[in-house]
Amino acid sequence: MSEDLSERIGVIYEAYYDDIYHFLLYFTGRQEDAEDMVQEVFSRLLRILPKYDGRVAMKTWLFSIAKHIAIDHYRKQKWQRLFSNNWLSIMKSKEGLPESEFEAKEEVQRIKRALQKIKPHLRIIVILRYIKEYSVKETAEVLEIPETKVRVDCHRGLKALQNILGESAEEGIANGFAR
Amino acid sequence: MGLLDEEYVIQMLRQIKQESPPPRQEWKRVGKEKLLRQANRVWWKQKVVRVVTATSTFAVAALLGVWISNGSFIKRTTDPLWIQFQGAPISTISPPELPIKQDDVNNEAVPSPKAEKQLSDQPPAQTKAQQPKKSQDQAALNEPISAVASPKASMEREKSPKRHKTAVEEQAERFLRDKLGDKSAQYEVDIVHSKLGDGQIAFRRVVAGIPQQESSVTVKVDEHNGEMSLLYYPDFEQASANFEQVQPADRIEETVAAGKLAATLRLVYVAKAQHKLRYMPDPHIFIDAKSGQMVRSKQHETVVLAAEGKGNRLTVKEGEKGAELLSNEFGFAVSGKGFMIAEKNGYSFTWSLGEGRSIKLFTDDNGVFTGYVLKGSVERQNSHVVTMEQAQEAALNQLKNYLPSQIREVSLEEVRQNIGATQFTFVPFIQGMPVIDSPYVVTVELSSGKITSMTGEFTREFVLPNQTEALSEQDAAKYFMMQVPLELVHWTPNDKEAPILVYQIQSSSEKPWSMDAKTGEVVK
Structure with missing residues (x-):
């Protein structure tokens, strides 16, 4: 089962990493934050993967987790980039x-x-x-x-x-x- | 210049894709390795749980067999091996203390102010500047309070030697000057609340040499690209107000203020922390520097209410069960499995109720119910069918059903008004002590009287530490007065009143200031 779980999460990671990364990068505007958050997305997925019944598409599931993490991140930050510039x-x-x-x-x-x-x-x-x-x-x-x-x-x-x-x-x- | 063309905006959005950096392959590879290790740990954990469950079942069966064959359970407990096993504490390692966020701090219990003790009438202290520890000067406790009291001087900030500023601090100061102009002179670096490692420099507003409470600015410097951001707290720039000017000669002594704050000390229980039993002053009380009166904001007035927990334990391990529970227990008609998500702690199941509304049910990692939240409203009308008192009663009545049975009373810590709904935060009391890190939050929709959310740890069993080991209130007050760091600040009671000068406990972290109840040591 260990190999099975590792294999499954590994395949999903490779298939969807870039998609989720880009979504979070556009959301946060910061590469480091996006990379940390994408890891958190897959980490959370791992916990529920044994219960995944295929009823919802994996992509939908992942985006749903990513959406929650992005909003959590937004709440934590509360950064008002009033004068933000580059x-x-x-x-x-x-x-x-x-x-x-x-x-x-x-x-x-x-x-x-x-x-x-x-x-x-x-x-x-x-x-x-x-x-x-x-x-x-x-x-x-x-x-x-x-x-x-x-x-x-x-x-x-x-x-x-x-x-x-x-x-x-x-x-x-x-x-x-x-x- | 008017609004830009919508098509143009869409085109620009599409260009973002081309400008964005691709994922760093090295980071991606490391992330995958980490994830695979995690997958192995998950598998091992599940395996261990299965083995332990099977072993426990076997052990229970074996013990039952022994008991039956010997005819007496008591006799077996005299077996040294059995005693050794039985005597082992269930958990010898206390859970690490979780950092308390600012939001959590706001939710923590406020001990009710007690009648002012004689402490405040003691003459001001005159001696001993050193910070004592229990082990070092137990003898100090035998001295009268006035003799040992020497709170950390509020003027420490001014007296401390000039610190060498880091490059990031200087960069942040330049940025602040650039953006705020002359007003930047009102802000000084607050090193305690800065996170230099993350490039976050906190500034607090200082008026006539005295900080203004809850008025700060943070500058974040991104070391990679030089991007700088500015954050106001509160989230708007506060207008200049008429700050109370109190000459030093007209202010009460710090020791007098410390004595008054010592009168608000009480034992509290911090269930998830290492130092579970603590003495804590009321964090919402300040001492008026001119009159010496205790002052507090009205929104933080607390009241203790009778609430006998019925201890109904709810477990949800699959969506259908969750739907059944929401329908039968809380009157929200939903069906199906719901949409399951792994949350940071535990899981959630979401059901759509149509018209943009949804309801989410939460459990911990073991499937134990930890609450539900309705997104949207039950009744769309604006008129209120329940009063605040009725809403509070309804909230408490529902909560009682799920509170652990050992709870007999709760304090109403906070009442927050939202549009059409009121949120009540209750803190449980165990044997008269508030459990400050386990609040229950209940929201009542005023147009329908319906409980639209209820969250908290409903099945937590609180193991109360032995209160007899705690210092007496008198001794606690002495330790408090010797160690408490006070500072003068401008405090604004509410939007309509002008700031007044008060003494408050200088905060060195986001946690409210407290002392270990057994040793008198300040909990960091």
Whole structure:
């Protein structure tokens, strides 16, 4: 049985590690946190794996655990990145980059920061739907919510992002560094 | 600039995927090895449980056989081998003390303030600056309180030699100056609450040389990418208030304040910790530095209520059983297995109730029921059909059914109002002592009167330490006064009142300050 359990968890780990890692990376915005959390996801899975009856898809099960861990993490952190910025890396990367490329990179940084500011349940939906590009049906299955709720929350999530991005642009980069 | 185009936002989101770092293969490999080791341990644990169960069954059968064949169980207990076996403590290793989080601290019991003792009337102490320990100066206990009392000076902060700042601290200070401008001068590094290793530097607000309670800022410096973040606590920047100015000559002596706080000392039981029996002052009481009066916030007033535990033990090892329990015991009609998740401690089963509502049932690792929580509402109307008193009564009545039978009373520690619901936190009392780390939390929906959540360790049996080994209250007060570190802070009673100057116990950790009841030693 030991070999069986080890083998099963090993196979699942290889099959889903990257998926879960990326989901948690987009959620936290921090590679170290995502790596720690993905370990916690598989560790929790291990405890219930002997009871797994295949009724729910493994991917759904894993995302459900990851979602809980992500929200726990959010609650623990309570970090308000009011002035959060990444000025060191951005300033450094500006040198030697064409202006257009620099601006594109900065846009991605802005959206990453904005993503970290929206409510965790909206963030999860936005990640699955627009970054991981799951269909509405897949997102609904993974999160075990109705498709209508996925659509509504997607809309809310995008609206929240638009507001944050609009505000930051109006304030001339609210995080305080002026380029 | 108005809102960005939705399509544009979606495009930018898709680009995140290309910009994100792939998993580090080395980390992934190490993680897998760790997981496989864990899988082996899980298997061994299960095997050991099976073997122990089988052995126990066999041993019980054998002992029964011996008992029957000898005709007397008492006779067998005189067998030295049997005595040796019987005499072994069930658990000789105490569980490690769990760190108490800030949220947990808020949930801990507040000992009710007792009538002020004569301690406060003692003249201020004049001697002995050293911090005593029981073993070192037992003789000190024979002296009158006023002679031994010498709480750690609140001005220690000012007197201590200047510490060499680390590079991270300096970086955090620069960041704070950059973001807050002149206001940054109001903040000073709070090294006790900083986590230098994690790049987290805590600052506390200091007004006219005196810290303001519950007003802090934390700067987090990411050593890898230089990213810095700022966190306010509370989660907004507090406006400047009219801080009470009390000249040193008009303040009461620290020893007098310590004496008054000593009057709030009482025995508490910390079930999951190594030092189970402790003396603890009321953590929500402060001493007004001007008048010497005890002050406390209204939200932390506690009341002790009769609650005879009926000890109903519920076990859920599979979803169907959980559904049955929710329907029969708590009136939530659900069916099926539910969705099972391994939580940090134990398991949970979730059933959808439709319209975005769900109910989750929790168990510990052994399937013992530890509570349920309804997400969403039973009644959507806003009007209240139950009063606060009725809600409290309903909460307590349900809770009694599942409280361990050894519990006879609980204290209502906290009442928190949420939208349409009220959450009550009860702390059990065992033989008159609060068990401060085992709260029960019950939520009542005011529009339906329904108990929408109830959590806690319902089957825990509390093994009360021998109270006769504890120091007397008088001796405890002496130890308290010799060791308690007091500090002056600006404290705001509520949103409407201006801050006043008070003495409080200087916190050196997230745990409330306490002393071992047997030795008088401060519990770190």
